[in-house]
Amino acid sequence: MKAQDYQISSEKFKFRAMGDTLHDKKLETKPVGYFKDALYRFTRNKGSILAAFIIGFLVLFAIVGPWLTPYKVNQGDAYYANVLPKSELFAKLGLGIWDGVGTQSRVSKVTLDKYLAIEQETGDKVVVGDISETEEYEKNKKVTKYTFGIDTYSKVGIVLLEAMSPEEYLDIQRYQNETGIQVIYPITDPTLRTSAIAEQSNANIWFKTGKSNSLVIEYDENGNLIPIYKEYTGNDMYNSIRKEGDTPKYDYGIPKQNGTQWEVRVKYDEYYKYYHTEVLKDGIEYPSFMFGADAKGCDIFVQLSSGARFSFILAIIVASVNLIVGAIYGAIEGYYGGKIDLFMERVSDILSAVPNMIVITLLKYHLDVNHVIVLFISFFLTGWIGMASRTRMQFYRFKNQEYVLVARTLGARDRRIMFKHIFPNAIGTLITGSVLVIPSVIFSETSLSYLGIISLETGGVTSVGTLLSNGQAALYTFPHIIVFPAVFISLLMLSFNLFGNGLRDAFNPSLRGAEE
Amino acid sequence: MYMLKYIFKRIGLMLMTFSIIFVMSFVLIKMLPFEPTPQLGKDMDIVINQFKERGYYDPIPKQLFLYLKRIVLNGDFGICYNSPENYNKPVWDVFVTKLPPTILINIYSSLFSVPIGIALGIFAALKKNKWQDHVISTTVMVFISVPSFVYASLVLYLFCFKVPIFPYKTILSLSAAGGTYLSWRMFVSMIPAVLAMSFGSIAGYARGTRAELTEVLTSEFMLLARTKGLTKSQATVRHALRNAMVPIFPSIIGEFVGVLSGSLVIEKIFGIPGVGGLYLESINTMDYDLFMMLSSFYILVGLAAGLVVDLSYGIIDPRIRMGAR
Numbered sequence: 001m002k003a004q005d006y007q008i009s010s011e012k013f014k015f016r017a018m019g020d021t022l023h024d025k026k027l028e029t030k031p032v033g034y035f036k037d038a039l040y041r042f043t044r045n046k047g048s049i050l051a052a053f054i055i056g057f058l059v060l061f062a063i064v065g066p067w068l069t070p071y072k073v074n075q076g077d078a079y080y081a082n083v084l085p086k087s088e089l090f091a092k093l094g095l096g097i098w099d100g101v102g103t104q105s106r107v108s109k110v111t112l113d114k115y116l117a118i119e120q121e122t123g124d125k126v127v128v129g130d131i132s133e134t135e136e137y138e139k140n141k142k143v144t145k146y147t148f149g150i151d152t153y154s155k156v157g158i159v160l161l162e163a164m165s166p167e168e169y170l171d172i173q174r175y176q177n178e179t180g181i182q183v184i185y186p187i188t189d190p191t192l193r194t195s196a197i198a199e200q201s202n203a204n205i206w207f208k209t210g211k212s213n214s215l216v217i218e219y220d221e222n223g224n225l226i227p228i229y230k231e232y233t234g235n236d237m238y239n240s241i242r243k244e245g246d247t248p249k250y251d252y253g254i255p256k257q258n259g260t261q262w263e264v265r266v267k268y269d270e271y272y273k274y275y276h277t278e279v280l281k282d283g284i285e286y287p288s289f290m291f292g293a294d295a296k297g298c299d300i301f302v303q304l305s306s307g308a309r310f311s312f313i314l315a316i317i318v319a320s321v322n323l324i325v326g327a328i329y330g331a332i333e334g335y336y337g338g339k340i341d342l343f344m345e346r347v348s349d350i351l352s353a354v355p356n357m358i359v360i361t362l363l364k365y366h367l368d369v370n371h372v373i374v375l376f377i378s379f380f381l382t383g384w385i386g387m388a389s390r391t392r393m394q395f396y397r398f399k400n401q402e403y404v405l406v407a408r409t410l411g412a413r414d415r416r417i418m419f420k421h422i423f424p425n426a427i428g429t430l431i432t433g434s435v436l437v438i439p440s441v442i443f444s445e446t447s448l449s450y451l452g453i454i455s456l457e458t459g460g461v462t463s464v465g466t467l468l469s470n471g472q473a474a475l476y477t478f479p480h481i482i483v484f485p486a487v488f489i490s491l492l493m494l495s496f497n498l499f500g501n502g503l504r505d506a507f508n509p510s511l512r513g514a515e516e
Numbered sequence: 517m518y519m520l521k522y523i524f525k526r527i528g529l530m531l532m533t534f535s536i537i538f539v540m541s542f543v544l545i546k547m548l549p550f551e552p553t554p555q556l557g558k559d560m561d562i563v564i565n566q567f568k569e570r571g572y573y574d575p576i577p578k579q580l581f582l583y584l585k586r587i588v589l590n591g592d593f594g595i596c597y598n599s600p601e602n603y604n605k606p607v608w609d610v611f612v613t614k615l616p617p618t619i620l621i622n623i624y625s626s627l628f629s630v631p632i633g634i635a636l637g638i639f640a641a642l643k644k645n646k647w648q649d650h651v652i653s654t655t656v657m658v659f660i661s662v663p664s665f666v667y668a669s670l671v672l673y674l675f676c677f678k679v680p681i682f683p684y685k686t687i688l689s690l691s692a693a694g695g696t697y698l699s700w701r702m703f704v705s706m707i708p709a710v711l712a713m714s715f716g717s718i719a720g721y722a723r724g725t726r727a728e729l730t731e732v733l734t735s736e737f738m739l740l741a742r743t744k745g746l747t748k749s750q751a752t753v754r755h756a757l758r759n760a761m762v763p764i765f766p767s768i769i770g771e772f773v774g775v776l777s778g779s780l781v782i783e784k785i786f787g788i789p790g791v792g793g794l795y796l797e798s799i800n801t802m803d804y805d806l807f808m809m810l811s812s813f814y815i816l817v818g819l820a821a822g823l824v825v826d827l828s829y830g831i832i833d834p835r836i837r838m839g840a841r
Contacts, residue, residue: 346533354541355818358815447663447665447781451780472669475673475677476673479673490661490663
């Protein structure tokens with residue numbers, strides 16, 4: 001080959017930009033900063049997004065929950081103790097769930113007949129669904145036992161109010177006349193009442209029973225119950241709605257203490273409505289507990305939501321105080337190092353080795369204050385140590401890097417280097433850490449009140465741990481009391497763990513692009 | 517030689533931490549008013565005199581000296597004076613009688629949860645990103661998060677009440693179980709408590725093992741092992757598993773030291789007559805001698821567990837020196 005074949009003549013070359021000045025092109029893509037990168041990685045993690053939504057929902061529940069129901073935290077109604085969860089909507093739809101109906105299993109004929117008698121007297125459905133029979137041996141005798149659904153609200157039936165003031169007695173009659181709803185039912189004749197000891201103040205026994213220590217029901221020749229209402233005397237100050245077929249035949253009240261008190265039988269749910277709308281005027285219209293009621297008849301919904309509110313407030317305050325204290329402590333430790341570090345590290349070592357239980361017990365007995373304050377102090381005392389050690393670790397990693405050296409050479413002061421140059425590196429782990437503090441604070445508060453070491457009820461607040469502990473006491477008889485608090489705390493821990501994992505991965509720049 | 521020096525240094529630091537906390541707790545407890553509660557059949561004058569002789573009304577430094585002297589010379593940790601059940605018994609004796617159930621329950625739970633947890637973790641790691649892994653990882657996440665009192669209630673309600681698989685709801689008393697904690701009936705009555713304790717630790721071990729093993733399985737020495745002709749299972753068992761166990765094993769040892777302390781919540785729910793219940797009783801009745809002794813016990817167990825974990829890292833993998841500069 002010859003050389004001239006490769007010769008390119010100089011005319012073929014052209015200046016690319018003769019006379020122009022060259023500029024760098026402006027970047028057209030948007031910059032991806034630390035937080036943007038983290039946010040991007042976080043949103044890729046479906047589990048954490050779901051967890052974030054669940055947390056949002058739980059927080060919302062804690063914030064608005066107490067306002068959604070008219071009940072107050074410690075407002076109990078003994079007649080509605082342990083009633084099952086009931087939503088008015090579900091009860092109206094008749095789906096068979098969430099309507100306050102429970103199962104009464106394997107009870108005797110007398111018990112079943114008692115419930116049927118309440119049904120006959122009040123006209124409300126008490127025994128719901130089919131009645132199934134089983135044969136069992138009891139003391140070597142074959143007996144039939146009955147299992148059926150029972151409405152825990154309407155089984156309260158009629159209640160005997162033994163000392164009603166005459167004013168209230170007349171006011172209920174006025175209420176009856178205005179609304180047409182019967183509250184007061186014919187009074188039973190005290191001389192005819194049952195001699196069964198356990199049932200003597202039970203106003204639901206409106207029928208004739210045998211003279212026996214246990215309840216034996218007597219029937220007439222047609223198999224019907226025989227009423228034992230007090231015969232009409234006209235001295236009962238009653239001038240209102242009468243029972244069907246009562247052409248004054250019965251009395252409705254018995255005066256006691258020269259008429260300053262009246263003994264009256266009232267249908268309890270109607271009386272409840274009357275009492276709350278006419279007397280207390282507290283916004284409660286009818287008895288209906290969304291999550292059921294506990295052994296004192298307090299609404300579990302309002303207790304759980306205000307307990308959750310307390311827990312969240314406690315946890316957020318503790319987390320933010322710990323974040324601030326821990327960050328400052330850890331920054332000083334990590335930045336100065338040497339003897340200062342050694343000394344401060346010993347202090348936090350010793351504090352972290354003290355079991356929380358001891359701190360709380362000593363505080364509880366030394367300071368005669370509300371247990372809420374004890375709880376706060378004990379969390380502040382040792383809670384910041386984790387934060388401090390995270391910050392310290394980051395400071396050790398970054399304090400000898402070149403850019404820090406540059407900053408120092410340029411005359412930046414210690415405080416500026418610490419918080420402007422090094423601290424931002426620790427923000428990711430600190431945010432993750434403080435988010436994970438929230439469930440751990442709620443968890444230890446729950447355990448402490450569950451174990452009874454801290455009793456928050458004295459301070460007028462309730463907490464999830466208290467509810468769980470109450471529920472545990474009635475685990476076999478009324479499992480619904482423990483279900484909602486247990487579900488709440490489990491969901492909370494689960495979603496915070498998932499959320500925390502997502503945050504940890506999001507703030508870890510080494511995972512950038514790991515999934516693609 | 518270096519190792520020995522390191523161990524002594526760590527033990528020394530631990531003892532220093534312990535004595536500082538011990539003295540602090542002692543002083544704070546003694547600053548509280550000393551009031552034995554009056555009970556039926558308890559002559560308060562005699563009780564007060566008894567404690568006066570023991571120096572309970574002396575200045576606090578002198579009390580500390582007497583307390584330590586009695587512990588060293590007589591092994592006397594004080595007398596229960598408020599707890600109704602153990603009234604007037606030496607604290608140490610009460611503590612020793614409460615120890616066996618706590619330890620047994622924890623040992624059963626560890627024996628149960630360690631193999632299952634590790635096996636699940638290995639299985640999940642080998643099936644990484646397949647459905648088996650997803651199922652195990654999700655379940656593990658749920659089980660780690662749910663608090664133990666929720667499990668305990670679930671176990672009690674489902675397996676002791678609704679479907680009574682286990683005959684006893686709380687553990688039997690010593691006499692009902694035949695006079696020893698090691699009898700079969702006692703074991704059966706402990707099963708619900710052991711189950712409730714195990715769920716969380718099974719999940720913990722499974723998660724730890726899975727995380728470690730997946731990391732080791734992708735290392736380059738695994739490729740080397742396969743290249744030199746080992747089968748996958750040989751390479752996994754001989755190389756990957758051993759390396760993955762480096763962080764898992766110390767935590768198992770730590771748990772075995774921690775068996776002494778037990779779980780307050782589980783002991784309360786299942787009525788275990790153990791150290792946890794005794795501790796709660798000492799707090800509620802303000803029985804200071806009992807409280808002081810149990811607190812120091814808990815502090816010591818906690819510190820020792822941490823130390824053992826750190827040291828066993830160094831023994832299992834000599835490259836690691838926890839806390840060394």
